[in-house]
Amino acid sequence: MTHPEKKLRALIVDDEDLARLALRELIKTRAEIEVVGECGNGFEAVKAVAEHKPDLIFLDVQMPKLTGFDVLELIGTETAVIFVTAYDQYAMRAFDVHAVDYLLKPVGRERFEAALERAKSRIGNKAPSATELAAAARPPQQFLERLVVKDGTRVTLIPVEKLDYAEAQDDYVSLASEGKKHLKQQTIAGLAACLDPKRFVRVHRSYVVNFERVTRIEPYGKDSKLAILRDGTRLPVSRTGYARLKALLEQQA
Amino acid sequence: MHPLLTPFKRFGLYLLAWLPIAAILDYLLAVPGKLGWQDATAITLPLCLVYQFVCLSAWYSCKAAPLQKSTSQRLWLTQVSAAVIVSLLWVACAKSLVLALASFPAFRGLDDRFSSQVPIIFGAGFLLYLLSVALHYVLLAVEDSRKAEARVLETSVLARDAELRALKAQVNPHFLFNSLNSISALTSVDPEKAREMCILLADFLRMTLGLGEKTSVPLSEELSLVDRYLAIEKVRFGTRLQMEEHIEEATKALQLPPLILQPLVENAITHGIANLSGGGFIRVSSAAENGRMLLAVENSFDPESTPTRKGGLGLRNVRQRLETLYGDSANLHVSAENEKFRVELSLPANTAEVRRV
Numbered sequence: 194m195t196h197p198e199k200k201l202r203a204l205i206v207d208d209e210d211l212a213r214l215a216l217r218e219l220i221k222t223r224a225e226i227e228v229v230g231e232c233g234n235g236f237e238a239v240k241a242v243a244e245h246k247p248d249l250i251f252l253d254v255q256m257p258k259l260t261g262f263d264v265l266e267l268i269g270t271e272t273a274v275i276f277v278t279a280y281d282q283y284a285m286r287a288f289d290v291h292a293v294d295y296l297l298k299p300v301g302r303e304r305f306e307a308a309l310e311r312a313k314s315r316i317g318n319k320a321p322s323a324t325e326l327a328a329a330a331r332p333p334q335q336f337l338e339r340l341v342v343k344d345g346t347r348v349t350l351i352p353v354e355k356l357d358y359a360e361a362q363d364d365y366v367s368l369a370s371e372g373k374k375h376l377k378q379q380t381i382a383g384l385a386a387c388l389d390p391k392r393f394v395r396v397h398r399s400y401v402v403n404f405e406r407v408t409r410i411e412p413y414g415k416d417s418k419l420a421i422l423r424d425g426t427r428l429p430v431s432r433t434g435y436a437r438l439k440a441l442l443e444q445q446a
Numbered sequence: 447m448h449p450l451l452t453p454f455k456r457f458g459l460y461l462l463a464w465l466p467i468a469a470i471l472d473y474l475l476a477v478p479g480k481l482g483w484q485d486a487t488a489i490t491l492p493l494c495l496v497y498q499f500v501c502l503s504a505w506y507s508c509k510a511a512p513l514q515k516s517t518s519q520r521l522w523l524t525q526v527s528a529a530v531i532v533s534l535l536w537v538a539c540a541k542s543l544v545l546a547l548a549s550f551p552a553f554r555g556l557d558d559r560f561s562s563q564v565p566i567i568f569g570a571g572f573l574l575y576l577l578s579v580a581l582h583y584v585l586l587a588v589e590d591s592r593k594a595e596a597r598v599l600e601t602s603v604l605a606r607d608a609e610l611r612a613l614k615a616q617v618n619p620h621f622l623f624n625s626l627n628s629i630s631a632l633t634s635v636d637p638e639k640a641r642e643m644c645i646l647l648a649d650f651l652r653m654t655l656g657l658g659e660k661t662s663v664p665l666s667e668e669l670s671l672v673d674r675y676l677a678i679e680k681v682r683f684g685t686r687l688q689m690e691e692h693i694e695e696a697t698k699a700l701q702l703p704p705l706i707l708q709p710l711v712e713n714a715i716t717h718g719i720a721n722l723s724g725g726g727f728i729r730v731s732s733a734a735e736n737g738r739m740l741l742a743v744e745n746s747f748d749p750e751s752t753p754t755r756k757g758g759l760g761l762r763n764v765r766q767r768l769e770t771l772y773g774d775s776a777n778l779h780v781s782a783e784n785e786k787f788r789v790e791l792s793l794p795a796n797t798a799e800v801r802r803v
Contacts, residue, residue, distance in 0.1 A: 208723060209624070210684055215631035234723040255620070257721045257748070279623035298623055299630035350750070 201226040201313070204245065206238040206264065207253035207277065212298065216251050216277070219305050226309075235259025240346045242268045249312055251296075254278040259341065259348065262330055267343040269378075273312045284330045336389035340368060342375040349375060353392070357406050358428060359384055361399040369426070394441060396420055396434035404441060448505050449585040461498065468494040471570055479563045485556055488547055493540055497571065500532055501578035508582040525579050533571030540567050606770060616763075617654055618712060621678075628682050643681050650674040657704035662799040665732060665739070666698040668707045672730060675708055679715050686725025687715075697732040700739045701796045703771055707741060709760040710789050714745035716760075718787055721748050734795055741791040749785060761789070768793075 203226050207213045213231050220226050229245045232238040235256050242250070252274050254261035261276055262284075276295040278284055285295065294308045340351045357369045361381035368375045377384075385395045395401050406422045410430060413419040418430040420438070430438065450460050468490055476486035511524040544560045547553040625647050632640035653671045657663060669691075680687050707730070714728045726746030733740045761780065768776045772793065779790040 208720075209628070209682055211628045211631040211682065212624075214635065215627060218631070218634055255720070257723045258750075279627060280619040298627035300627075 201249055202229045202247045203249045204230050204241055204247040205251045206232045208233050208256045219300060235264045236348055238264050239267050239343060239348055242272060243346050247272060248316055250274045251277055254281055254284050263341045267341055267348060273316045275308050275312055337387045342377045353388065356403055357422060358400060358402040394437050396428060396430045396438060400428050402428055448502060449589060450502060464494055464498045474566055475563055479566060481559060485553060489540065489543060492543060496539060497536055501575060504575060504578040504582045508579060508586055513583050529572050529575040532575050533568050536571040537564055537568050624682055625678050646674055646678050650678060660704050662701045663704045665700050665702055668702060668704060669693065671708050672711050675711060683719060687719050688727040690729045692731035694733050696734045697739055699797055701799055702793055703767065706764055709764050710743040713760040714743055718745035718747040722746060737795050739793045739795040742788060744786060744788045746785055747787040
């Protein structure tokens, strides 16, 4: 049996030069991996993944603008990811729960090799849902501050205060913000769970609305109502949705 | 110590309060008791003189039956029986006094005329003693509440001390682990630099620990900590970090609480530079003006990046510490515009140690 094993193609993502250097040094000692690229930020990483289709990514968690979790959310779960972090109590708990491997900086050789073995055995198997992982890594009682959306290799960040409403479309949600719509692969229930219930209301089975944008509610048909937003958009409001709106209104009064 | 005896003024007031009591008793014996003013006064004065001291003993019965801890049954039983005993003693006292007086010609036959007045003496003694009991209970309650107040004050001072200590001595774990990671990376490519960084980090940690013990340091000392901190971060961020310092010579000797400036610089790194992929600058400056020391930390930041809740924990800690240490005489001003974040700090310019307000 001498057929040469196919080399593992790895991507290193970290915003610090020295941190990338440290990983490169470790990887160099293993013949079965080759580094196909290095990225200094999340945007580059999303692009590089599309371009190189690596088997394995060493992904730093704390990076400017796009964090490691954002990157994972955007690239999907096809690629095996080993997170690398200096210190992040919530993130570490998330890794434990979801069994994705992680390395703590500075990374020791033994720990590195163990993570590598684990990743190799997992390549090809689907990893846990990225959004689920990101949700678990959020500190308790804290809601999303911004949403990340990928359109091809373009990444858009939408701060939640700029989100007008979200509409369910099969496995996707359509996010309306500043007159544009962005598609994101997520369920509306999953999205609603990540948003601050004091600012966003699930007014209908298919709609979550930014409470600030609602100017008035009009009756529509027998059992349902319409929410009129500042820009004139009309969204259906179900009976339970109306009750939620009313409860929030009373809370804020 | 007996609460009525200690402050001398209070004891004087107590004695004064007995004057009208003696007058009333005198009147009761003289007019309705038909003893006449001379006889009545001769009996009342010495009796009241003695009894005002006897009534002080209510303190002991009050202590024996504290208001909060005794059942009302026990309370009444203790105090009423004490009052009865004390009054009976008083009556006995009065009787022997009258007997003694009767031996003088001026008071001949007083003992016979007095015997009908015994119930008045007993009643007065009984009521006066109970009055004294009430007074003592009030005094004890006042004393208790004053003690409780002092205790609360003491605990709050202790809590504030602990809080100050906790706010000061915090080495950010992110900083620590990231620095160790940089050192680990440097060991293979640039051992000399790795050693240098080890020493910087050791110095920084040592200084942080040392400063945490002090209540006040000269600005120059705080600045040397800041310099070490920035030197370490410079290794980590490389060209992404540019820094400048504008320190007025005259401010170097001015005192400030330790670890006030360093957290602001750390804030500038974690919420400013670390969020900029292209990097940015940090500018630390100091000036002395009109008896005040003005410190400023400026840094570039990305207004689009995740809003990190008004500068984060570091800034909040500094603000809280300044409030505790200076009250209104220090202020911290934060502004963010044109991708520039600026924290200004104004403190009284002291060359002597900073004292707590």
